[in-house]
Amino acid sequence: MFQKTRELFPVKEEGVFLAHCAISPVPEPACRAMTAAVRDQMRRGMSGLSGYFQSVEKLRAAAARLLDTDPDNLAFVKNTSEAMGMIANGYPFRLGDRIISYVHEYPANHYPWRLQEKRGVELVLLPDRHLADADTGERPCGWSMEDVERLVTDRTRVIAVSHVQFTSGFAADLKELGAFCKERGIDLVVDAAQSLGCLPVRPEEWNIAAVVASGWKWLFGPTGTGLFYTAPEFRQKLADVLVGAECMVQGDDYLNHTWQPHATARRFEYSTTPTLLAVALEASLTSAVLPYPPEAVAAEVFRLQDRILAGIDRDRYKPVLFSGAHRSGILSFICRWNPDEIMKRAAQEGVFVSSRCGYLRLAPHWCTTDEEVDRAVEVLNGIEPG
Structure with missing residues (x-):
């Protein structure tokens, strides 16, 4: 097979x-696709790239198949830090609200939430628990649902965790966690950098508000690429953090300064798209992930x-x-x-x-x-x- x-x-x-x-x-088709695009830009500049301007749409469609969702819910980003920053800084927190995360999260899923403490939001960290069948000593291991249940209050607005911990390999049961969050009206934000492309990730079925993943791990893509899923109702909550020409409906009508950002996840693609990288990531998904x-x-x-x-x-x-x-x-x-x-x-x-x-x-x-x-x-x- x-x-x-x-x-x-x-x-x-x-x-x-x-x-x-x-x-x-990266797989050979991704290298070949990106090389062809670079060569066309080398020879003809912008006109050489014109045939690739639909590459991001193709990428969104491919990512939507992987996540079993609509392409309108996907955005192409540079990395997990960029997307997490847009979520955390755009979220409508109020003074005294709480975020729950894990004490040993990867920095991309820690610092954006920690920054919210300046807004009077409390970051509550799940303690490390020895959940493996081996004694991990002082090394990071994982977290427990019992601690989640213990630490959640009526002021908890977001739970932000990695699907898979980059150190020990501990995976969260997203189906269980998503059901828990749904019952309490909590937004579940997932860093899937260490799972998407290897494990099933079904945000709509599992009540996940947002999924962020880098493209260069289990997705076989080039560095500087990432995927960003948002549920429509969650997307409506977020204020705009980074804005530019590409996030506006009028696109390249640059002197039309009407404020009309896309309602879809394209609103997070705020500036000039790295077309060459999008071409490569789409080729990686098509040749090595989606089959x-x-x-x-x-x-x-x-x-x-x-x-x-x-x-x-x-x-x-x-x-x-x-x-x-x-x-x-x-x-x-x-x-x-x-x-x-x-x-x-x-x-x-x-x-x-x-x-x-x-x-x-x-x-x-x-x-x-x-x-x-x-x-x-x-x-x-x-x-x-x-």
């Missing part, structure tokens, strides 16, 4: 790539993880495992030796993994083969302290 070829992913010529939770390699249902992708990733677990030396690498809805595409390990050093040593052998906050992270994607997994396990098991 899965086309795990070198033609689609030339990175295979360099070695085994198990760091899709960091910056993924496979999210459930099938998750099942394949978990199968590859199980193959890693079956062969890895448990005396050297202690896995941090979560069950059920809390499992994700990130398989984190507590190592006998420094994980940063292991990452460097593995790269010298052509095996690319990542290290964060005391964990060694292995993140295969559907494009990873069994032979590549076996090669990576062999290299990792053979590394000795320098």
Whole structure:
């Protein structure tokens, strides 16, 4: 079913790539599409790019298929920080309102909410809980619904968490959390940078107000790209934070200064669109994400993880495992030796993994083969302290 070829992913010529939770390699069609667009701009400037001006519309349509929503609910952004900033700074908070988040969130989903303290809003952080089957010590692990229930009050307006924690790989049960928020009229904002493209994400079915994801991880896109979903009723709540020509209905009628921003998510695409990047991300989605249902992708990733677990030396690498809805595409390990050093040593052998906050992270994607997994396990098991 899965086309795990070198033609689609030339990175295979360099070695085994198990760091899709960091910056993924782009598939060959994305590189080809972006190269063609750059070449056309090189030769003819604006006229060379005119044929690509519909690329963002195609990207929105592709992203809408992935999230099972309408393209009008999608915006093309540069990264998660940009979108989270527009949400947090545009939200109609009042003095004494509360935001709930997790104490070890990635900065893109922390600082924009922390900034709201200047508006008299209270940021309440869920404590870290040891929810894995291994003792994670002082390393970040995850948060519990019991703490959410305990900390929510009638002044809680937003819960802002990552679908998957970038450190341990703990995944939130978004279906459960979304139902909880719906019962209480709380807006659920999700950073899906570490899940979209690997796990199912269904904002409309799960009552998620906003989903933000970077394009260069599980979506195989170039850096400087991101996707931003907003539910229509939530979008209406947000004040405008960043504005420019492209967010207005009149578009390139630049001397028409009538204030009429788009009602769709296009209002968040406030300035000149990075067309070349949109072309590449749309090609990545079309060639490497949309051909496979999210459930099938998750099942394949978990199968590859199980193959890693079956062969890895448990005396050297202690896995941090979560069950059920809390499992994700990130398989984190507590190592006998420094994980940063292991990452460097593995790269010298052509095996690319990542290290964060005391964990060694292995993140295969559907494009990873069994032979590549076996090669990576062999290299990792053979590394000795320098």
